[in-house]
Amino acid sequence: MQRRDFIRMSSAVASAALLGPTLAGCSRPAEWQRMMTEAPATETPTVCNICFWACAAKVHTRGERLWKITGNPEDAHCEGRLCTRGTGGVGAYYDPNRLVRPLVRMGKGADQRFEVASWDNALGLVAERMEKIAREHGPDRLAALVHGPGAAHFSHLVRAFGSDSIAEPAFAQCRGPRDTGFFLTFGQGFGSPEQTDMAKARCIVLIGTHIGENLHNSQVRTFTDGIRNDATIIVVDPRFSVAAGKANHWLPIRPGTDIALLLAWMNVILAERRYDAGYVARNTVGLEALCAHVAPFTPEWAYGETGIEPALIRETARLMAAAAPATVVHPGRHSTWWGDDTQRARAMAILAGLLGIWGREGGYYLPESVALPAYPVPAYPVPKTSWREIALPVFPLAGAPVTNVILDNAHGADAHYKGLIVYDTNLPMTMPGIRRTLEAAAQSLELIVAVDVQPAEVTGYADVVLPECSYLERHDPLRNSGERYPALALRAPALPPRGESKPGWWIAREIGTRLGLGRYFPWTDYTEVIDWQLRQVGSSLKELETTGIRAFPRRTPAYFAPGETPRFATPSGKIELFSATLQQAGFDPLPRYTRPEAPPADHFHLNYGRAPQHSFSRTQNNPVLYQLMPENLVWIHPTAARRFGIRNGTYVRLVNQDGVVSNKVRVRVTERTRPDSVWLVHGFGHTAPGLSLARGRGADDSALMTRVLYDPIMGGTGMRGNFVTFRKENA
Ligand SMILES: Nc1nc2c(c(=O)[nH]1)N[C@H]1C(S)=C(S)[C@@H](COP(=O)(O)OP(=O)(O)OC[C@H]3O[C@@H](n4cnc5c(=O)[nH]c(N)nc54)[C@H](O)[C@@H]3O)O[C@H]1N2
Ligand SMILES: Nc1nc2c(c(=O)[nH]1)N[C@H]1C(S)=C(S)[C@@H](COP(=O)(O)OP(=O)(O)OC[C@H]3O[C@@H](n4cnc5c(=O)[nH]c(N)nc54)[C@H](O)[C@@H]3O)O[C@H]1N2
Ligand code: SF4
Numbered sequence: 250m251q252r253r254d255f256i257r258m259s260s261a262v263a264s265a266a267l268l269g270p271t272l273a274g275c276s277r278p279a280e281w282q283r284m285m286t287e288a289p290a291t292e293t294p295t296v297c298n299i300c301f302w303a304c305a306a307k308v309h310t311r312g313e314r315l316w317k318i319t320g321n322p323e324d325a326h327c328e329g330r331l332c333t334r335g336t337g338g339v340g341a342y343y344d345p346n347r348l349v350r351p352l353v354r355m356g357k358g359a360d361q362r363f364e365v366a367s368w369d370n371a372l373g374l375v376a377e378r379m380e381k382i383a384r385e386h387g388p389d390r391l392a393a394l395v396h397g398p399g400a401a402h403f404s405h406l407v408r409a410f411g412s413d414s415i416a417e418p419a420f421a422q423c424r425g426p427r428d429t430g431f432f433l434t435f436g437q438g439f440g441s442p443e444q445t446d447m448a449k450a451r452c453i454v455l456i457g458t459h460i461g462e463n464l465h466n467s468q469v470r471t472f473t474d475g476i477r478n479d480a481t482i483i484v485v486d487p488r489f490s491v492a493a494g495k496a497n498h499w500l501p502i503r504p505g506t507d508i509a510l511l512l513a514w515m516n517v518i519l520a521e522r523r524y525d526a527g528y529v530a531r532n533t534v535g536l537e538a539l540c541a542h543v544a545p546f547t548p549e550w551a552y553g554e555t556g557i558e559p560a561l562i563r564e565t566a567r568l569m570a571a572a573a574p575a576t577v578v579h580p581g582r583h584s585t586w587w588g589d590d591t592q593r594a595r596a597m598a599i600l601a602g603l604l605g606i607w608g609r610e611g612g613y614y615l616p617e618s619v620a621l622p623a624y625p626v627p628a629y630p631v632p633k634t635s636w637r638e639i640a641l642p643v644f645p646l647a648g649a650p651v652t653n654v655i656l657d658n659a660h661g662a663d664a665h666y667k668g669l670i671v672y673d674t675n676l677p678m679t680m681p682g683i684r685r686t687l688e689a690a691a692q693s694l695e696l697i698v699a700v701d702v703q704p705a706e707v708t709g710y711a712d713v714v715l716p717e718c719s720y721l722e723r724h725d726p727l728r729n730s731g732e733r734y735p736a737l738a739l740r741a742p743a744l745p746p747r748g749e750s751k752p753g754w755w756i757a758r759e760i761g762t763r764l765g766l767g768r769y770f771p772w773t774d775y776t777e778v779i780d781w782q783l784r785q786v787g788s789s790l791k792e793l794e795t796t797g798i799r800a801f802p803r804r805t806p807a808y809f810a811p812g813e814t815p816r817f818a819t820p821s822g823k824i825e826l827f828s829a830t831l832q833q834a835g836f837d838p839l840p841r842y843t844r845p846e847a848p849p850a851d852h853f854h855l856n857y858g859r860a861p862q863h864s865f866s867r868t869q870n871n872p873v874l875y876q877l878m879p880e881n882l883v884w885i886h887p888t889a890a891r892r893f894g895i896r897n898g899t900y901v902r903l904v905n906q907d908g909v910v911s912n913k914v915r916v917r918v919t920e921r922t923r924p925d926s927v928w929l930v931h932g933f934g935h936t937a938p939g940l941s942l943a944r945g946r947g948a949d950d951s952a953l954m955t956r957v958l959y960d961p962i963m964g965g966t967g968m969r970g971n972f973v974t975f976r977k978e979n980a
């Protein structure tokens with residue numbers, strides 16, 4: 250693909266919208282024609298929920314039919330455009346497999362049979378079991394695993410109940426190591442959306458971070474802006490990713506050796522005095538210790554570990570230093586890779602500190618959100634045991650609750666946790682190596698509730714399954730993320746909920762009321778909360794129902810002033826190149842490189858990531874997105890394919906180091922993967938019987954991740970230490 254094709258791709262994706270109507274319950278052209286000419290058109294604001302980039306959008310309906318979803322042109326965050334998946338959100342509404350009635354498990358554990366229940370009975374059962382847990386063990390023994398904007402409703406419920414054990418997979422399975430590494434260095438994690446100033450950068454460094462396949466809408470566009478502006482693009486990826494195809498320099502690194510490369514880059518930048526001396530002197534501590542630490546890690550040394558030529562290491566180090574501070578060292582997002590991930594994030598953060606890019610134009614801008622007051626409710630009770638008492642003895646610097654720690658303490662008779670609420674997260678496909686633990690938890694916990702929109706794998710472990718309506722049919726908390734331009738965005742219902750499905754806010758309030766926690770839910774409709782909040786900042790629900798978005802002026806500048814000496818929220822008030830916090834907790838205060846394990850004979854690194862058409866494991870059954878990509882392919886290098894006698898287009902099964910065998914998966918023989926690795930897009934290989942389109946299609950990377958490399962600092966579940974070999978299919 251040419252560079253230009255990549256730029257065009259980001260506008261071409263809108264064509265997915267055209268697929269909507271034909272697939273979306275209106276397959277007769279005449280009926281469609283009548284609807285388009287006769288039915289009144291309406292437009293309702295929403296915030297896309299197909300991934301967590303949260304683009305503001307408009308939902309267009311014709312009569313009672315959903316017509317299309319388009320980007321909100323007023324939203325600076327998405328610049329008025331949606332990606333493939335966002336326009337394909339139509340399929341999330343029309344999916345015939347959606348959950349539309351509450352379900353209650355008939356047996357326990359492995360018994361998969363459920364019966365349909367009334368809302369009253371299902372909610373009554375949840376409240377009764379929660380009360381029993383509170384009475385017999387204490388309310389702090391209930392935990393929640395949640396994701397997405399609707400998670401706020403269930404966090405609120407669980408906090409009001411008396412527990413703070415509420416974890417998101419966005420921490421220990423995704424951004425946790427990155428945010429911990431940056432927090433230790435700059436006193437602040439990297440938010441979402443990422444504060445990278447790529448449109449103005451002169452140099453962009455991507456380490457993994459497969460932008461273009463990782464399709465976070467406006468991130469792709471700012472990256473393409475950078476390309477268009479002739480920024481130097483440096484991509485470090487063992488695979489020839491889409492982004493690598495746009496790079497001036499592609500560094501096909503040996504998997505798991507990034508810290509070696511980062512140390513060598515710092516070695517060059519320090520030895521050749523190419524760092525931002527003024528910024529470093531004003532704003533950092535630990536330069537001397539860092540210099541001594543990186544001195545042995547020359548490009549020649551790094552060559553032996555990474556396979557990257559010393560001359561290329563030197564050249565790329567010089568390029569990023571020459572462009573600084575207009576250099577983006579992208580910190581990545583999904584950072585739970587090899588188990589030493591906080592240290593890799595630290596190495597990136599330290600490099601960013603040396604280049605002086607935090608708070609600088611073309612580097613990292615300073616994000617700002619709207620100062621939006623929370624709706625007044627009584628203070629939450631103080632939990633008898635906090636999540637910290639359970640997690641910190643194992644992972645001392647976990648800055649947020651850790652999903653895997655909660656599940657590790659949720660099975661067996663003497664388990665700390667006795668009940669679990671799961672909202673908007675598909676645990677068996679999201680958390681590596683968790684299936685046995687989940688089964689044990691399903692046997693021994695007194696209550697597992699799953700709130701979901703479809704009969705995903707996780708619902709099979711629940712005692713009670715509560716059907717949430719889709720994001721197109723509900724209100725949720727206002728979007729208020731840290732951005733370049735602060736703004737609030739509204740998600741409002743464009744259609745009535747399908748079947749008996751209900752919005753999350755309603756479900757949480759109904760459970761709360763049944764538990765006698767009504768004072769925490771002093772509203773009959775969530776619009777009262779939204780309207781109250783908007784009025785505090787000079788707007789109203791009425792305004793947002795028309796515009797969908799309200800922008801606010803920034804209160805502080807997006808960059809530091811020249812020569813400014815800001816106070817960072819670290820113990821020293823400076824950027825900590827050397828981390829005394831890590832040292833005190835018994836960890837390396839400066840990043841140390843450890844060589845990753847090589848694949849055993851006849852085995853290959855299991856590499857995985859994203860495709861533009863799908864999000865995680867949530868979209869494979871969406872009829873629109875299914876059409877765009879019905880199954881994943883396993884990428885195999887020609888040398889490996891030859892050696893195993895595997896032909897392009899045939900099916901194989903993957904067998905991991907522990908003997909776990911995957912679904913059959915179609916082969917793509919390509920030089921874009923390394924000879925020692927295979928590549929799979931995450932989210933396929935569904936096993937849930939109720940997912941009629943997705944079930945049995947493609948291979949599930951999570952099932953093959955039986956070996957988890959835990960990050961000792963914060964509990965991240967490193968997923969890249971798994972190896973596979975092939976079993977040929979006879980079919
Ligand atoms: N279409 C789509 N886009 C998405 C999502 C989605 O579900 N669908 N999810 C979003 C979310 S929440 C996240 S967290 C992001 C995830 O996307 P990223 O944050 O970009 O994920 P990474 O794991 O950094 O990137 C995967 C790349 O890392 C490379 N890689 C593998 N091993 C190594 C290694 O040892 N070193 C180096 N340098 N590279 C390596 C792989 O070859 C692959 O190209 O995507 C976001 N965007
Ligand atoms: N093997 C492997 N594991 C991974 C990753 C990987 O690349 N490979 N990526 C990791 C990353 S970066 C992340 S961020 C996490 C993401 O992890 P998750 O957030 O768990 O992602 P999904 O797999 O999309 O699961 C979402 C679940 O929510 C349901 N759902 C969708 N929309 C709604 C809604 O509106 N309301 C409710 N109540 N439910 C809804 C879906 O049906 C599905 O069951 O996964 C992590 N785990
Ligand atoms: S990036 Fe795409 S899927 Fe994600 S919120 Fe935006 S439009 Fe939706």
Ligand SMILES: [Mo]
Nearest residue numbers: 423424582583
């Ligand atoms: Mo993620």
